[in-house]
Amino acid sequence: MKKRKVPHTFVIVFCCILLAAMMTWFIKPGRYVQEQVGNETVMTFYYQDQLPEPYAQEFHAEPQTWQVFSALFKGFEKQSGIIVFILIVGGAFWIMSKSRAIDTGIMAFLRFTKRLEHNKLIGKIGVNNIIITLIMILFSLFGSVFGMSEETIAFTLIIIPLAVSMGYDSIVGVCMVYVAAHIGFSGAMLNPFTIGIAQGIAAIPLFSGIGYRLICWIILTIIGIVFVLIYANKVKKNPKSSIMYEDDEYWRRQKTEDGSQKTEDGCQKSEGLTTAWLVYVSIIVVLVFCAIRYPMTEMKVGNSTSTLPLLPIGAGLFLIVGFLALRKSAAYFILTMLFGTVYYLIVGVLGYDWYIMEIATLFLFMGICSGFAIGKSASDIAKMFIEGMGDILSAAVIVGLAAGIVIVLQDGGIIDTILYGLSKSMSNLGVIASTEIMYGIQTLINIVIPSGSAKAAITMPIMAPFSDLIGISRQTTVMAFQFGDGFTNMITPTSGVLIATLGVARIPWEKWVRFIWKFILVLIVVGGLLLIPTVTMSLNGF
Numbered sequence: 001m002k003k004r005k006v007p008h009t010f011v012i013v014f015c016c017i018l019l020a021a022m023m024t025w026f027i028k029p030g031r032y033v034q035e036q037v038g039n040e041t042v043m044t045f046y047y048q049d050q051l052p053e054p055y056a057q058e059f060h061a062e063p064q065t066w067q068v069f070s071a072l073f074k075g076f077e078k079q080s081g082i083i084v085f086i087l088i089v090g091g092a093f094w095i096m097s098k099s100r101a102i103d104t105g106i107m108a109f110l111r112f113t114k115r116l117e118h119n120k121l122i123g124k125i126g127v128n129n130i131i132i133t134l135i136m137i138l139f140s141l142f143g144s145v146f147g148m149s150e151e152t153i154a155f156t157l158i159i160i161p162l163a164v165s166m167g168y169d170s171i172v173g174v175c176m177v178y179v180a181a182h183i184g185f186s187g188a189m190l191n192p193f194t195i196g197i198a199q200g201i202a203a204i205p206l207f208s209g210i211g212y213r214l215i216c217w218i219i220l221t222i223i224g225i226v227f228v229l230i231y232a233n234k235v236k237k238n239p240k241s242s243i244m245y246e247d248d249e250y251w252r253r254q255k256t257e258d259g260s261q262k263t264e265d266g267c268q269k270s271e272g273l274t275t276a277w278l279v280y281v282s283i284i285v286v287l288v289f290c291a292i293r294y295p296m297t298e299m300k301v302g303n304s305t306s307t308l309p310l311l312p313i314g315a316g317l318f319l320i321v322g323f324l325a326l327r328k329s330a331a332y333f334i335l336t337m338l339f340g341t342v343y344y345l346i347v348g349v350l351g352y353d354w355y356i357m358e359i360a361t362l363f364l365f366m367g368i369c370s371g372f373a374i375g376k377s378a379s380d381i382a383k384m385f386i387e388g389m390g391d392i393l394s395a396a397v398i399v400g401l402a403a404g405i406v407i408v409l410q411d412g413g414i415i416d417t418i419l420y421g422l423s424k425s426m427s428n429l430g431v432i433a434s435t436e437i438m439y440g441i442q443t444l445i446n447i448v449i450p451s452g453s454a455k456a457a458i459t460m461p462i463m464a465p466f467s468d469l470i471g472i473s474r475q476t477t478v479m480a481f482q483f484g485d486g487f488t489n490m491i492t493p494t495s496g497v498l499i500a501t502l503g504v505a506r507i508p509w510e511k512w513v514r515f516i517w518k519f520i521l522v523l524i525v526v527g528g529l530l531l532i533p534t535v536t537m538s539l540n541g542f
Helices: 009-026 067-078 080-098 101-116 120-125 127-146 152-165 170-186 192-202 210-237 274-293 310-328 330-352 356-373 378-391 393-411 415-424 431-448 452-470 474-490 496-505 509-531
Strands: 030-037 040-047 297-301 304-308
Touching (some): 009 067, 009 393, 009 509, 040 452, 067 080, 067 393, 080 101, 080 356, 080 393, 101 127, 101 152, 101 330, 127 170, 127 210, 152 170, 152 496, 170 210, 170 509, 192 452, 210 509, 274 330, 274 356, 297 310, 297 330, 330 356, 356 378, 378 393, 393 431, 415 431, 431 452, 431 474, 431 509, 452 474
Antiparallel strands (some): 030 040, 297 304
């Protein structure tokens, strides 16, 4: 019997665009508009033929036909930032990979963990289990505190080789970074992009109700870690049980046949590597300049701020650690640059409101410095950078294609109509049922609009006043939005970050769905259960 082939990810996403276009023929277009009623601003829904001026002139929705083909172009425009980010980071990591520095670091790390296994307690728990747990807690915390999302794309390229070297697959690597961060994003305590915006629109104290949110974050993170550990140990025992076993040949090829490191440019002893020392001195000059210009950094975490000399500290650490690393080999020096990049990324995001442009610039600088550190010429570095962009091009293309789904729905004018129809279903129900339906609506909408800030701007002006009418606290409404915004981000093809992460991990979307759908279902059910105490118990801030 001939085995049925699963369509290519591009084909699946284009079919979703076609389905979205078909919906525009059967759903009447409409739009929510802001209107002033007394001292309050309310959102009122109108179908297209009922829109008052000047909204009627601005709204030009029509059923989509040939636009399914222009959706790719518009999708590239819409997601141009993430697409360029992927290409730059991919090119930068390709240059670094040529140095074999990451392989050197992974092998050194694995040798260290082997020694830890001699400890009876650690050996019983399992060193790898501890590593997976600690990495997932770290990234979950990042997602919970400052809404880490796009940043996980770059970290995926670092963690997947580690996961494969530990005997797991690329899925475990993605789970350790992307899934952990988005579990934290869903059960966030201080995420300014979801909780901050939603609470601001709902006119409740910023980051209030953090006590119960902390409990929710702990529960969701534990569930995520247990799920990943069970799967990881299954793959460890039988690598061929992984649905990515054949696809992961790409990552396994990055290692040498005997598991040892090749002695290449980046792994030679550094005596005589003049360019590496020049790179070291040049970076020190840049870091010292930044430290003098910005001696103190105001780190913002939720409502609290701390002013610390983080740039001078970073310059001092790099001065010492970089010198010691260069005395050993260029590979260890490049690893020092990688850790320094991660340090400045965190400082930049929390202290200077960096986003993907600044992060991409940081990684590009790291990649160029890595190339010079192994003695490559400027022309060689340029060629490697182009090779890296070509290697990751399919990930960038799928991001633009997936964005086309939302483009078609927006141009067809049916997103607000779908929201209006769903919101009408909440009338005449009890508080628990209304809360769960509100949560279900947010979950469904997130499949179409995965942007938390955009969805908050659309839904919260409607949901917050409605919750007052049916006797639900606005804090509960925000939490329903928060859960609904987070879980399905890990499966919807309209999420540019998910598609980009899967692209750089070389995991087909259809295989990811086969792996993740049961876990998403569990999270959705748990989220619904965690909402019940917000309407049945007296919780601080609710």
